[in-house]
Amino acid sequence: MRPFTYTSLCAAAILVMILAGSQAAMAVTCQVTQLVPCASAISSSSPPSSQCCTKLKEQRPCLCQYMKNPSLRGYVSSPNAQKVAKACGVPTPQC
Structure with missing residues (x-):
């Protein structure tokens, strides 16, 4: 391999590793308790x-997981929860 090509290849590999690391750092931890600030809005109007x-x-990537949980489905997919999501500009997930 020519030195220029090898250097370019190494630089590209480093860039990919950096981008992959930033994606992992931005991953969300799905914890329904993070939605406690929404409890009063969901339980009332x-x-x-x-x-x-x-x-x-923040928890948007987790909403389908919550909807698949029988213990949480009623809260996440309730009409009030949908109103809260709409007011916050979070589209209803298509699971």
Whole structure:
């Protein structure tokens, strides 16, 4: 291999590793307890707080997992939960 090609290949490999590392650092930990700030908005007709919306957006990748859990399904897919998600700008997941 020519030195230029080898150097380019190494640089590309390092870039891929850096990007992969940043993706792993941004991965969400699915913990339904993170949605506690949304409890009052889901259980009543009150508007969601900004903290609720922030947590809901963070936990968005986990919503299908929560919907598949029989213990959580009723809370996550309830009409009030859907209203909170809509108010926060979080689309209803298609699971």
